[in-house]
Amino acid sequence: MAEEDSRKSQYQRKLARQRQLELMEAAAMGTVPSMQLDLGSGGIRSRGGKNGDDLSFVGDEHQPVVYSPSNKRTSLRFSPNNSPTGSGKATSNPFKSRSAEDAFSINLMDHDAGVYREDKPRGSIFNTIRSMLQFPSAQKKEPKISETINLHDMEETDAEIDYLGTKPDWLKGRRDESRRASPMAALSVGCGRLCAGFLYQLQQTWTQPRRRRLLFMALFCTAIVVLTFVLMHTDNPASKYYHHFVTEPYLRAQNTARFNEIMDTIVMASVSHTSVFQDLLSPEYHALRWIAYSDEAKLDPADPMLLQRYALAVIFYNSFITFETTAGRQQPVIIGDKQWEGVPNPGWVRKDYWMTEKGHCMWFGITCTPNDEGENHYDANAPVVSLNLTKNHVLGPLPPELKALESLESLDLxxxxxxxxxxWQVGKMFHLKTLYLHQNTISGSLPGEIGFWEGMQDLKLGNNILKGSIPSELNRLYNLEKLALDHNQFTGQIPIVKSLTKLEQLYLDNNKFAGNFPFTLIFLTNLLELNMNDNHLTGTLPPELENLRHLRNxxxxxxxxxxxxxxxxxxRMLHLAxxxxxxxxxxxDLPEDMGSERLLRVVRFNNNQLSGSIPITWDQMVAVEILHLHENKLKGTLPPVIGNMTALQELYLNNNQLTGMIPEEIGQATNLKSLFMEHNQIGGRVPTSMGKLENLRTLRMFDNKIRGFVPDEVCDLSNFHKLTTFSADCAPFVGIIMKCECCTKCY
Incomplete structure (x- = not known):
């Protein structure tokens, strides 16, 4: 007992000394009345008070030690007198006028007490506004008028807590309350204080001139605007954390047995983890609530179709929550005491029957296994074989819960x-044959689990932000027929091997692949289309490409x-187009055997360092429509075989070293629309047969050695047909080489 009394006494003296030092420091700074030591009275008196009644020590004989409930942050509280009679009664009327003498009075106990009572003055409206603009989480609880409080008000040390005993619940509550503070709580507290200050100041200024009252009211309105602006632009992450994330015991305690049973079913099936339900804003939590409370289908937790219905609901709420976050839409509405989860997603273009009591086989974009009548869309819950939501404004990440659609064969998003x-969970969708995820913003790398899609036939992931190298597990997709990874950010070499013998279409263009041209491509004998443009491939083209007999592009x-x-x-590429x-x-040189390609429509060899002349063996290329040979080092003359290319629409021969004259046979290419021959050494005259090119729109033949008059038949193309751009060497200031009355631009 003596030891406990000693500890108690030491603790009280410590607090008393600390409070006296802080009070004296405050007096020195001018924030409280200055003090002087009165040895005669045994206490401290203020210089501005009368008989020391503004600031004085009061001994133990004047006041017994009591515990006060008004301020629980200090272990011991006393009830000092505030009136000259020592009655201990405090003024309770907040609008009662007070004199300047008793506007600020502090009664200090002796060294054994360590507590004081502060009668706070009514400050100006500016002090009121300043105090109100502090959030509850950042400011201490304001004492009431004539309330006994702790001057030091410091956090208790471990030793002090030991003395006081176990940390009380009210202390935990206060600290938790500060964590849970939100802008709305601050708004309510601030408005309350502002209104109280407004009423008091209005009473004080009511007898003042009208101009002062108007000024005060203007200041009040300004304070309201400032307070609202500050609160609306304040974010409290801690508040969000405590409001949106709960523990599993709390989650189970707040919901029904059906909710918990369905959650256990989902977790036991490894469709979702328990932690996702603890986030009250997660799509999984919303989907679970809808299944448990709002879904009129009321599937039994043991029903195997419940997991599929849950996975589809996750897809829906995944888009709904993402749309709500980005577009500022409202949360699912609350009807009575029940949160209605079936709110239509405002982001989707079509959502027919989604989140209704109808069987999910009726929902838009869903195809199920055929029923007895052979129908795929019917009002029932059956295994989903196809989900097609293309161009439907689906948002958010791909949910792992997709793996619950075990029978899914086709997914188009x-x-x-x-x-x-x-x-990686999508690798467990073993029946998947078609996966279309192109034209999205999917990022990251390809998971190695895609190697489990052994039945995959059509995989399109183009036009995303995928990066990294292609996993070698891709070579296990033995049934793959179409692979599109174009327009991404893949790097490394192309690990295509001969195992993908069924591959028909391969799109790897517009990436960052490097290394030599993959020689293993020659084993893909069923390949129809090969796009590897816009990469960093090096090396030479192997002659073994002739094995790709069916190649078209x-x-x-x-x-x-x-x-x-x-x-x-x-x-051997007889189908090349x-x-x-x-x-x-x-x-x-240009390949001579290319002339045997009767189906060839597009040839682009421009911007290389090719030399030689245009082969005369190209006379069999009757189907060619686009022939681009510009920006090379070609020599020789234009062969008459150009006339055999009757389907030709674009002929680009500019920026070479061609000589000779324009052949008369060119007039047979009547479908020609663009003819570029500039920057060569072509001479002679413009043939009259060019007047037959009635579809010609652009003719450029400047920077050559062509002379003489342009035939009227050619000029008629500008006057009566489609020729709109005709540029030649007809500028007079450089010496007239060609006389052209219909040219649109002369050089």
Whole structure:
């Protein structure tokens, strides 16, 4: 007992000394009446008071030690007198006038007390506004008038807590309350204080001139505006955390047995983890609530279709919450005491029957296994085999809960705003045959789990933000027929091997692939389309490309390929329709055997270092529509075989070293729309047969050696037909080489 009394006494003296020092420091700074030591009375008196009644020590004989409930942050509280009679009664009327003498009075106990009572003055409206603009989480509780408080008001040390005993619940509550503070709580507290201050100041200024009252009211309105602005632009992450994330015991205690049973079913099936339900803003939590409370279908928790219905609800709420966050839409509404989860998603274009009591086989975009009548869309809950929400404004990341759709064979979420990475859980969708996720903003790398899609036939992930290298597990997709990874940010080499023998379409263009041209491509004998343009590929084209007998389109432009174009690849590629090799570093002559390609429509060899002349063996290329040979080092004359290309629409021969004259046979290419021949050494005259090119719109032949008059038949193309751009060497200030009355621009 003696030891406990000693500890109690030491603690009280410590607090008393600290409070006296702080009070004296405040007096020195002018914030309270200055003090002087009165040895005669045994206490401290203020210089501005009378007989020391403004600031004085009061001994133990004047006041017994009591515990006061008014301020619980201090272990011991006393009830000092505030009136000259020592009655201890305080003025309770907040609008009662007070004199300047008793506007600020502090009664200090002796060293054994360590507490005081502060009668706070009514400050000006500016002090009131300043105090109100502090959030509850950042400011201490204001004492009432004539309230006993702790001057030090410091946090208790471990030793002090031991003395006081276990930390009381009210202390925990106060600290938790500060954490839970939100702008709305601050708004209510601030408005209350502001109104109280307004009423008091209005009473004080009511007898003042009208101008002063108006000024005060203007200041009050300004304070309201400032307070509202501050609160509306204040974010409290701690408040969000405590409001939106709960523990599992709390989650279970706040919901029904059906809710908990369905949650256990979902968790036991490894569809979702328990932690996702603890986030009260997660799509999984909303989907679970809808299944448990709002879904009129009321599926039994043991029903195998419940997991699929839950997964579909997650997809819906995944978009709804994302749309709400980005577009500022409202939360799911509350009807009575029940949160109605079936709120239509304002972001989707079509949502027919979604989140209704109808079987999910009726929902828009969903196809189920056929029923007894052979229908795929019917009012029932059956295994989902196809989900098509293309161009439907689907938002948010791909939810891992997709794996609950175990029978899914086709998933099309293309042309939406799907984001995030591809979850590895989708690798468990073993029946998936078609996956369209192109035209989204999906990022991250491809998970190695895609190797489990052994039945995959059509995989399109183009036009996203995918990066990294292609996982080698991709080579396990033995049934793959179409692979589109174009317009992403993939790097590394292309790990395509001969195992993908069924592959027909391969789109790897517009990435950052590097390394030599993959030789293993020659084993993909069923390949129809090969797009690898716009990468950083190097090396030469292997002659073994001739093994790709069924190839129709070969696009390798905008790389760093060099060497010759193998002439032999055209002897067996009899179905080739498009070949684009522009913007590389290819050298050598133009391939002569390409003339046997009767189906060839597009040829782009421009912007290389090709030499030689245009082969006369190209006379069989009757289907070619686009022939781009510009920006090379071609020589020789224009062969008459140009006339055999009756389907030709674009002929670009500019920026070469061509000589000779324009052949008369060119007039047979009547479908020609654009003819570029500038920057060569072509001479002679403009042939009259060019007047037959009635579809010609652009003719450029400047910077050549063509002379003489332009035939009237050619000028008639400008006067009566479609020719709108005709540029030639007809400028008089450089010496007239060609006389042209119908040219639109002369050089």
């Amino acid at each position: 293309s042309h939406n705003k799907v984001e995030g990475s591809i979850p 070969l696009h390798l432009q905008n790389n760093k390929l060099h060497g010759k174009i193998p002439d032999t690849i055209f002897t 498009e070949i684009t090799l522009e913007n590389n570093a290819l050298t050598g």
